[in-house]
Amino acid sequence: MKKLTWANLKATLLAYFQGLFREKLTAARTYYVRTDGSDSNTGLVDSAGGAFLTVQKGIDTLCSLDLSLYDCTVQIGPGTRTAALTLKKYVTGGGVAILLGDTTTPSNVVMSVTSNNCFAGVECGLWRITGMKLQTTTSGYAVFPSGKTSNVELRNIDFGACASGHVVVGAGGFARYSANCTISGGAPTHLQIANGSSFVAGGITITLTGTPAFTTFASLDSLALAAIQSVTFSGSATGARYSVTLNSVLNTFGAGATFLPGNSAGSTATGGQYA
Structure with missing residues (x-):
């Protein structure tokens, strides 16, 4: 059994309340990642002032949602990224997590x-x-x-x-x-x-x-x-x-x-x- 410490209790409570207040999608959603973006942006607009900078930020944001029945896409713009990326578990009722680059090229x-x-x-x-x-x-x-x-x-x-x-x-x-x-x-x-x-x-x-x-x-x-x-x-x-x-x-x-x-x-x- 894990030793009860303040750090463990805090992590458990945080996970619990995050689950209670997790946003549930009511429509498909797209987050954008660009080489001129910022991880302090919302990720919801395909512009330098709206897109995320890193793919991992897009993945983590997607995983903070309840996808319900809707797909959620992280649209990755052109460029070369050098960071290793971690795929994480997410909440879904049938929606799919999609990492989308350039299907033509x-x-x-x-x-x-x-x-x-x-x-x-x-x-x-x-x-x-x-x-x-x-x-x-x-x-x-x-x-x-x-x-x-x-x-x-x-x-x-x-x-x-x-x-x-x-x-x-x-x-x-x-x-x-x-x-x-x-x-x-x-x-x-x-x-x-x-x-x-x-x-x-x-x-x-x-x-x-x-x-x-x-x-x-x-x-x-x-x-x-x-x-x-x-x-x-x-x-x-x-x-x-x-x-x-x-x-x-x-x-x-x-x-x-x-x-x-x-x-x-x-x-x-x-x-x-x-x-």
């Missing part, structure tokens, strides 16, 4: 992080991330959801070079691609799904440019599941196509052993299955 909105992840969340609920380029140096993943309530939907993402990998899902989390994406940079893995986590993609095109290099394109272990159906891969990559171990399943619905990008054969071991 994702490379206009760049998350370029050193020694950390672009986006990470633990038990963070459903987040839709769309229209941006993600890259890391030294260490770090592009996207890292973990925990059974974490559910990250990716659309129109340009995956640049990432030091640790592009998408890693752990501890029962879930990620999916629901629209076309691009891979313009290499990484140790494009997909790393582990520990009872899952990944889904279907009916989309993934375009590879410049022949990105991977150690393994898709790596699954420890009861992980990936379902990749009717996906078109345009372009080529180097590295092993897949590694499936420890009772994990990678289901391509009969697409064949050379379906995934790479220039060397995939492998299965210790109960892993590739179908």
